[in-house]
Structure formats: C-alpha cells, structure tokens
Amino acid sequence: MHFSKDFENIYIKYSDKIYRYVYLNTNDPYLAEDITSETFLRIWKKWKHIKQDFMQALLYKTAKNIIIDNYRKHGNAKKVSLEEIVEKGLEPSYDEDLIEKITSNDNIKKVNEAIKLLPQNLREVVILRFINDLTARQVGQILDTTEVNIRVLQFRALKKLREIIKNE
Amino acid sequence: MNDLNLKELTEELKIEGALEKEAEDLVIFSKNLSNLYAFERSDEFKNKFLEQELLTKNKFFGSRQMFATAFLSLVLLLGVTSVVGAQGSLPGQPLYPIKIASENIASFINPSFKDEILQRRSEEIKQLSGKKDGDTFHNTVNEYEKELNENKAISPKKIEESKKNLEEAKINSLDEHKEDIERVIIKTETRQGEVKGDEDRKISPEENNREINKESEYHPGF
Numbered sequence: 079m080h081f082s083k084d085f086e087n088i089y090i091k092y093s094d095k096i097y098r099y100v101y102l103n104t105n106d107p108y109l110a111e112d113i114t115s116e117t118f119l120r121i122w123k124k125w126k127h128i129k130q131d132f133m134q135a136l137l138y139k140t141a142k143n144i145i146i147d148n149y150r151k152h153g154n155a156k157k158v159s160l161e162e163i164v165e166k167g168l169e170p171s172y173d174e175d176l177i178e179k180i181t182s183n184d185n186i187k188k189v190n191e192a193i194k195l196l197p198q199n200l201r202e203v204v205i206l207r208f209i210n211d212l213t214a215r216q217v218g219q220i221l222d223t224t225e226v227n228i229r230v231l232q233f234r235a236l237k238k239l240r241e242i243i244k245n246e
Numbered sequence: 247m248n249d250l251n252l253k254e255l256t257e258e259l260k261i262e263g264a265l266e267k268e269a270e271d272l273v274i275f276s277k278n279l280s281n282l283y284a285f286e287r288s289d290e291f292k293n294k295f296l297e298q299e300l301l302t303k304n305k306f307f308g309s310r311q312m313f314a315t316a317f318l319s320l321v322l323l324l325g326v327t328s329v330v331g332a333q334g335s336l337p338g339q340p341l342y343p344i345k346i347a348s349e350n351i352a353s354f355i356n357p358s359f360k361d362e363i364l365q366r367r368s369e370e371i372k373q374l375s376g377k378k379d380g381d382t383f384h385n386t387v388n389e390y391e392k393e394l395n396e397n398k399a400i401s402p403k404k405i406e407e408s409k410k411n412l413e414e415a416k417i418n419s420l421d422e423h424k425e426d427i428e429r430v431i432i433k434t435e436t437r438q439g440e441v442k443g444d445e446d447r448k449i450s451p452e453e454n455n456r457e458i459n460k461e462s463e464y465h466p467g468f
Contacts, residue, residue, distance in 0.1 A: 097287060214258070
C-alpha cells in the first residue's frame with residue numbers, strides 16, 4: 079500500500095482548514111503553522127493504525143490537544159512547539175506571503191479580536207461551521223456533541239459575534 | 247457555503263427563533279465571514295512540507311532498521327564468537343562457563359554428546375596437569391569422575407581416548423597431581439572393563455532368534 083500518497087492527499091485537503099482553525103484559536107500565524115505541522119506529524123506517526131473514516135474529526139481534535147498542551151506549557155507567551163519540530167529533523171518554514179496578507183488585513187484583525195471575545199464553545203462553532211464550512215453534524219463529531227446542539231449554538235454564535243463587531 | 251447550504255442555514259436559524267430578516271442578515275454575515283478567511287497556503291509551501299516530512303520519516307525508518315539490523319548482527323556475532331572461542335577454554339578461565347553451558351545445551355539436544363563431555367574433561371586434565379593450580383585441577387578431576395559415574399551408556403571408543411589422555415597427563419604432570427591422575431585412571435579402567443563386559447553380553451537379533459528356536463525344540467508344546 080502506498081500510504082504516503084494517501085497521507086499527501088489528506089494533507090492537501092485539510093491542512094489549510096487546520097491552519098485556519100489553529101490561527102483563529104491562537105491569533106499567531108507562525109504558531110499556527112508550527113501546530114499544523116505538529117498535528118500532521120502526529121497523525122503520520124500513527125498513520126497505519128488510523129481509520130480514515132473520521133480523519134477530519136481526528137485532525138481537529140489533535141490540533142486542539144496541541145493548542146491546549148502549548149497553552150499549558152507556555153501560557154500566553156505563545157511559545158511555539160518549534161523545538162519539537164526541529165528535533166524531528168524538520169526545518170520550520172512559513173508561507174511569508176500569506177502571513178503578510180493576513181497580518182496586514184484590517185478586517186481580519188478586527189474579526190480576530192471579536193472572535194477572541196466569544197465564549198470557547200461559540201468560538202469553536204463559528205470557526206468550524208462558518209469559517210471552515212463544516213456541516214453541523216461534522217462540527218458535532220469534532221466537539222463531541224449533537225447536531226441539534228450545534229444548530230442551537232450556531233444561532234447564538236452568529237448573533238453574538240455580529241453584536242461584538244457592531245459595538246467595536 | 248453554497249446557495250443550497252445557505253438556504254438550509256436560513257431555515258435552521260428560523261427554527262431556532264430567528265425572524266425572517268434576522269436569519270437572512272445572519273446568513274449574509276456568515277457568508278462574509280467565510281469569504282474573509284478563505285485564504286490558503288501556497289501549493290509550493292505545502293509540497294515543501296510534504297517532501298521534508300516524508301523524507302525525514304523515511305530516513306528515520308531507514309536509520310532505525312539499519313541500527314536494529316547492525317545491533318542484532320553484532321549480538322549474533324559476539325554470541326557465536328564467544329561460544330566457539332569458549333570451546334578451547336580451560337577451567338578457571340573467563341569463557342569456561344560458556345563452554346559448560348553450551349555442553350549442557352548440546353547434550354540436552356543430543357544425549358550422545360555426553361561421551362564427548364567425558365573426553366573433554368580428560369583433555370582438560372591433560373592440559374592442567376602441568377600447572378600449579380591445585381584447586382582447579384582437583385575440581386576438574388572431580389568433574390571427570392562425575393561424568394564417568396553418571397554416563398551409563400558410554401562408548402568404548404571415547405573411554406579409550408579418555409584413558410589415553412589421562413595416561414599422557416600422568417607423564418607430564420607435576421608430582422602433586424599424580425595421585426589424583428592415577429586414581430582416575432584406575433576408575434576409568436574399571437569402567438572400561440564394565441563397558442566391555444556389557445558389550446560382550448549384547449546378543450545380536452539373529453543370535454536371539456536362534457536361542458528362541460532352540461528353546462522351542464526342547465519344549466515343542468510352547
């Protein structure tokens with residue numbers, strides 16, 4: 079089985095979504111890239127034992143765990159997991175053009191700040207459901223809750239976010 | 247989100263209590279949100295990660311396999327070398343326990359190897375007889391006697407070779423070892439006599455049949 083080709087396809091398909099998810103949770107485009115790399119490295123390590131059916135949910139959950147670990151280790155200092163990546167023999171690299179585009183966009187900055195003010199559960203729903211275009215069911219799988227609950231939360235999340243942006 | 251999904255979202259929001267206008271506004275808001283963050287990292291960047299990542303992984307696997315193979319080969323080589331090297335060792339030398347262990351394994355697998363062990367002990371007596379290590383020599387003689395007593399199916403050829411070794415040992419030995427050697431030579435000769443007697447008493451199958459026929463002639467009723 080040529081599993082590295084399958085892995086490549088998964089990376090191409092999901093890495094931008096994971097990057098956006100991490101970026102909006104950390105507000106740091108460099109840290110987002112490091113955590114995205116770390117997420118895929120962890121998946122690649124266990125690749126032979128992973129069921130492909132829930133790949134998307136697994137990627138988001140892995141990324142979320144790394145964000146939490148990183149926060150616990152370094153708090154708000156936003157220290158990157160760069161050392162771990164370098165230890166694995168990888169040379170960290172960043173899409174500088176994209177980072178420049180993101181960091182210089184005032185609308186993105188403004189919405190980033192607004193998203194940061196949302197409660198954790200609403201923030202997750204906004205990112206996954208409306209920014210990464212996942213279905214309510216997929217979001218439910220990632221957040222370990224029901225599709226119905228996501229539909230309730232999505233209404234509240236949109237209202238709240240719009241209100242924050244209006245008041246800024 | 248495509249138009250169909252936006253329509254579904256409008257309905258979902260209305261079910262949750264949003265008014266018609268509010269639901270439509272929120273859907274437009276969500277669409278703008280999606281467009282604002284629709285950025286992607288370049289293909290070139292992604293390919294660079296994949297090339298680096300997979301290359302590193304393969305390197306890791308390659309080096310790990312290579313290390314494991316080299317390590318196992320080294321262990322095997324050391325094992326074989328020490329077992330082979332140990333076969334020429336004498337009592338009191340560092341490799342001697344390996345020699346004894348390999349003999350135990352060999353005689354467990356092939357019981358006839360026990361004859362070889364007796365001859366080996368006699369060989370050791372011969373080599374130690376000229377050396378001034380009384381305890382080691384004495385222990386070796388004891389081990390020889392133990393083998394001589396315990397091996398019930400000893401072959402005449404091996405016992406003869408062992409006796410020859412002991413006689414050579416006696417010629418070259420220090421005076422302090424002579425008494426021990428003479429004692430085991432006598433024991434070996436006694437054992438040799440027993441073995442010879444056993445051999446003589448052995449009847450071939452043809453002879454055995456002849457004996458039975460003779461018996462039948464004397465007792466036709468049987």
